Amino acid sequence: MNKKVFLTGDRPTGRLHLGHFVGSLKNRVEMQNSGLYEPYIFIADMQALTDNAKNPKKIQDNIKEVAIDYLSVGIDPSKSTIFVQSQIPELTELTFYYMNLVTVSRLKRNPTIKTEIIQRGFGESVPVGFLTYPISQAADITAFKADFVPVGEDQAPLIEQCKEIVHTFNATYGDVLKMPEIYLSNNDVCKRLPGTDGKAKMSKSLGNCIYLADDSETVYKKVMSMYTDPNHLKVEDPGNVEDNAVFTYLDAFATDEHFSKYMNEYNNLDELKEHYKRGGLGDVKIKKFLYQILEEILTPIRAKRAYYEEHLDEVYKMLQDGSKRARMVASDTLNEVRNAIGVNYFD
Numbered sequence: 454m455n456k457k458v459f460l461t462g463d464r465p466t467g468r469l470h471l472g473h474f475v476g477s478l479k480n481r482v483e484m485q486n487s488g489l490y491e492p493y494i495f496i497a498d499m500q501a502l503t504d505n506a507k508n509p510k511k512i513q514d515n516i517k518e519v520a521i522d523y524l525s526v527g528i529d530p531s532k533s534t535i536f537v538q539s540q541i542p543e544l545t546e547l548t549f550y551y552m553n554l555v556t557v558s559r560l561k562r563n564p565t566i567k568t569e570i571i572q573r574g575f576g577e578s579v580p581v582g583f584l585t586y587p588i589s590q591a592a593d594i595t596a597f598k599a600d601f602v603p604v605g606e607d608q609a610p611l612i613e614q615c616k617e618i619v620h621t622f623n624a625t626y627g628d629v630l631k632m633p634e635i636y637l638s639n640n641d642v643c644k645r646l647p648g649t650d651g652k653a654k655m656s657k658s659l660g661n662c663i664y665l666a667d668d669s670e671t672v673y674k675k676v677m678s679m680y681t682d683p684n685h686l687k688v689e690d691p692g693n694v695e696d697n698a699v700f701t702y703l704d705a706f707a708t709d710e711h712f713s714k715y716m717n718e719y720n721n722l723d724e725l726k727e728h729y730k731r732g733g734l735g736d737v738k739i740k741k742f743l744y745q746i747l748e749e750i751l752t753p754i755r756a757k758r759a760y761y762e763e764h765l766d767e768v769y770k771m772l773q774d775g776s777k778r779a780r781m782v783a784s785d786t787l788n789e790v791r792n793a794i795g796v797n798y799f800d
Contacts, residue, residue: 459484459636460599462495462538465515466505469522470662471747472646472655475705476605480636482527484603492533493597493779496520496772499538499545500589503582504573520768522665525757530771536779537772538593543783547592550790552585554621555614560584565610572658591615595630596783603636606645607654626793646705651680651698663747665754672751676744681736688735694726699739706746715745 461477463469469478484490496519501512516537523535538544560566566587570579594602594615602612612635619630645654648661655662663675679699685692694700709721719725728734761768791797 456489456491457600458491458493458598459601459603460493460495460594460597460633461603462497462593463519464497464501465512465519466501467515467657468518468664468666470655470657470664471702472605472662473522474526474665474750475646477603478523478526478528480603481533485529485532486527490601492528493536493599493782494523494528494533495536495538495593495779497538497593500586503580503586506580506582516772517765517768518666520772521758521761524761524768524771525665525754530775534775534778535771536776540776541596541780541783543780543787544589544592544596546787547596547783547790548585548589550794551588551591551618551622554618554625555585555588557584559614559617560587563587563610563614565607568607587611587614588618591618594633595619596786597779598631598786599633600631601636602633606637609635609637622790622793626790629789629793647698647701649675649679649698651696665751666758667751668755669748672747673744676740676747677737679740679743681740685729685736689732691732692729692734692736694729699736699743700726700729702743703739703746706743706750711742711746711749716742 459481461481463473481492481494485492496516498512498516501515502509505511520535524530528535561584566584570583573583575583590611591614594612595618602615604612612633616632619632622630648655648659649663650659650661652659652661663672667675676699679702681697681699682693684690703722703725707722712719712721712725716725719728725734725739729739788797792800
């Protein structure tokens with residue numbers, strides 16, 4: 454049986470958080486362990502440099518942090534190829550060829566790029582590398598002939614741009630590149646987990662994250678300060694579960710088993726929501742319940758992280774070996790692309 458290839462990755466601008474976990478990391482582990490896929494998972498340091506070029510140490514320091522997060526959540530280097538983007542120079546050459554197939558106006562219309570330009574306050578001073586990173590992303594995806602790209606919902610426009618590049622390349626030079634498909638979580642809540650402050654998205658830059666590396670005390674403080682219903686002032690007041698970050702997190706993480714373990718007066722989340730909506734249920738109680746659930750998830754992740762923090766040589770060896778394997782695959786694709794374009798003049 455031919456396994457389907459999936460490729461995905463993260464920018465090393467900080468440690469990974471629960472938004473990453475439910476949005477993509479959990480899916481990656483499940484797909485990896487299913488035996489149906491050939492996973493390529495990479496640390497996108499070149500992409501991170503597009504808006505951190507004057508602070509490369511931030512990227513250097515966080516490569517190991519992201520790698521440790523990967524290993525801690527269960528990404529297995531014996532089943533997945535984990536690599537560092539900058540160690541695959543073939544990706545840069547592919548990016549250059551694809552640049553000729555995309556207009557500047559099309560890049561500026563990309564909804565993800567437009568949003569991120571505003572978030573970073575670039576104005577008219579957008580680095581060329583940042584503007585063109587969707588093209589670099591297309592190189593990453595096509596180099597490994599990915600069938601699926603598991604990403605968050607906010608990244609969907611970038612996958613659409615990749616598909617446009619694939620279509621244009623194949624129409625121009627012949628059927629060389631594989632057309633990828635986006636892979637989203639089947640849990641709508643997990644597609645975009647809000648921040649602890651109730652903002653639309655958990656974000657490192659907004660400081661509203663619960664990190665996979667956070668210790669128990671830190672997680673407790675963050676959960677107990679989470680945004681709920683501002684009109685739910687007293688226990689007896691009716692409460693709103695919509696736009697209530699605590700209930701959104703419970704939607705993403707709580708199972709019936711958690712209720713039997715930690716809050717057995719309710720059978721499931723629906724019963725808890727109904728009680729909150731009619732009044733008589735305080736925020737502290739539901740926050741403590743959420744904390745217990747998160748601790749159950751994060752405790753084994755912390756244990757693995759502690760091991761790898763003490764064995765960094767294993768982490769770097771894993772990245773080096775994965776990058777070597779990835780480069781061999783990318784090199785084969787690049788040769789096909791060069792032949793299709795006709796620039797292998799002396800072969």
